[in-house]
Amino acid sequence: MTRLSDVSGDTRYKQYLDQGFVALIDHMGSDQTIEFATRMSYGKGTRMVSDTKNLLRYLVRNYHTSPIEMGEVQFHLKVPIFVMRQLVRHRTANLNEYSARYSELTDEFYVPPSNRLAKQSTTNKQGSGEAFNKDVGSKIESVIEDAHSFALNSYRKLLDKGLTRELARGVMPVNGYTELVWKCDLKNFFNLLKLRLDPHAQQEIVELAELMYIAVQPHFPILTEAFEDYWLNGESLSRFEITALMQLLFSKSREDLIAAITSASKHRPDCLSKREITEFVDKFK
Numbered sequence: 081m082t083r084l085s086d087v088s089g090d091t092r093y094k095q096y097l098d099q100g101f102v103a104l105i106d107h108m109g110s111d112q113t114i115e116f117a118t119r120m121s122y123g124k125g126t127r128m129v130s131d132t133k134n135l136l137r138y139l140v141r142n143y144h145t146s147p148i149e150m151g152e153v154q155f156h157l158k159v160p161i162f163v164m165r166q167l168v169r170h171r172t173a174n175l176n177e178y179s180a181r182y183s184e185l186t187d188e189f190y191v192p193p194s195n196r197l198a199k200q201s202t203t204n205k206q207g208s209g210e211a212f213n214k215d216v217g218s219k220i221e222s223v224i225e226d227a228h229s230f231a232l233n234s235y236r237k238l239l240d241k242g243l244t245r246e247l248a249r250g251v252m253p254v255n256g257y258t259e260l261v262w263k264c265d266l267k268n269f270f271n272l273l274k275l276r277l278d279p280h281a282q283q284e285i286v287e288l289a290e291l292m293y294i295a296v297q298p299h300f301p302i303l304t305e306a307f308e309d310y311w312l313n314g315e316s317l318s319r320f321e322i323t324a325l326m327q328l329l330f331s332k333s334r335e336d337l338i339a340a341i342t343s344a345s346k347h348r349p350d351c352l353s354k355r356e357i358t359e360f361v362d363k364f365k
C-alpha cells in the first residue's frame with residue numbers, strides 16, 4: 081500500500097486524516113467543453129444565451145445534467161475501510177481497490193484525534209454528540225490502539241501459520257486503511273458532494289469530500305460556482321413549504337422581490353443574470 085511518505089514530494093497529494101491521502105490524478109473537460117456539449121445539442125437555440133456563465137448556470141438551475149456528465153474526475157485515495165464503505169455506495173463511480181487477497185495489509189489504522197472523540201448523539205442515531213473530557217478521551221484512544229495491535233498481531237500470526245491472505249484479512253478492523261483509484265463524472269460527483277458535505281454526514285467523509293472538491297474546483301470554476309449557488313447551498317422545498325412562502329410573499333410586488341434577491345446577491349453583483357432574477361420572481365407570482 082502506498083504510504084504518505086512515498087508521495088510526499090508530489091503536490092497533487094494532500095494528507096487526509098492521519099495516514100490517508102487524496103490526489104486528483106486526472107480529469108477530463110473544462111467549463112468550455114461542457115458548454116460545447118450543450119451548444120451542440122441545442123444547435124441554433126443557444127444564440128439567446130450570451131456567455132458560458134449564463135449557459136452553465138442555466139444547466140445547473142434546470143437540472144439539464146447530461147452535458148455536466150461530460151466532465152470527469154479521477155482520484156487516487158487512501159481512506160479507512162469504514163469511509164470506503166460509504167464511498168462505495170456512490171454506485172455511479174468506477175473504482176479499483178487495493179487487493180488484500182493479492183497483497184498483505186499494512187499496519188496503518190485510523191486513530192481519531194482526541195477532539196473527535198465524542199459520545200453517541202442522543203438526538204441523531206447516526207451522529208456524534210458531546211465531546212469526552214481529556215482523561216476519558218485518552219483512555220478511549222488506548223482501547224482503540226490496543227484493538228489495532230491485537231488485530232494486527234493476529235493477522236500476522238495467521239499469515240505465519242500459512243493461512244491464505246483472503247481469509248487472514250478477516251480479523252482486521254474497519255479503521256484499517258485501504259487504497260483505490262476512483263473515477264466519477266461531474267454530475268454524480270456533485271451529487272456525492274451535496275450528500276457528503278452535509279453536516280449530517282460522518283465527519284471523516286466530510287473531510288474527504290472537502291479535499292476532493294478543493295482539488296476539482298479550479299478546473300471548473302464557472303460550473304462549480306453554479307453548483308455551490310444552486311445545489312450545494314440551495315434547498316428544494318415541499319409543496320406545503322412553497323405554499324407557506326407564497327402566502328407570506330403574496331402582498332409583495334415584483335419590484336419588492338427583485339430588490340430582495342438583488343440585495344441577497346449584492347456581494348457578487350454580476351452573479352445573477354436578468355433571466356435568473358425573472359425566474360426567481362416567477363416562482364412566487
Ligand SMILES: Cc1cc2nc3c(=O)[nH]c(=O)nc-3n(C[C@H](O)[C@H](O)[C@H](O)COP(=O)(O)OP(=O)(O)OC[C@H]3O[C@@H](n4cnc5c(N)ncnc54)[C@H](O)[C@@H]3O)c2cc1C
Pocket residue numbers: 169170171172173268271275276280281282
Ligand atoms: C447521511 C447518509 C447516511 C446514509 N446511510 C446509509 C445506510 O445506513 N446504509 C446504506 O446502505 N447507505 C447509506 N447511505 C448511502 C445512500 O443511501 C446512497 O446510497 C448514497 O448516498 C449514494 O447516493 P446516490 O444513490 O444518489 O448516488 P449514486 O449511487 O452515485 O447514484 C447517483 C444517481 O444515479 C441513480 N442510480 C444509481 N444507481 C441506481 C439504480 N440501481 N437504480 C436507479 N437509479 C440509480 C440515482 O438517480 C442516483 O441518485 C447514506 C448516505 C448518507 C449521505
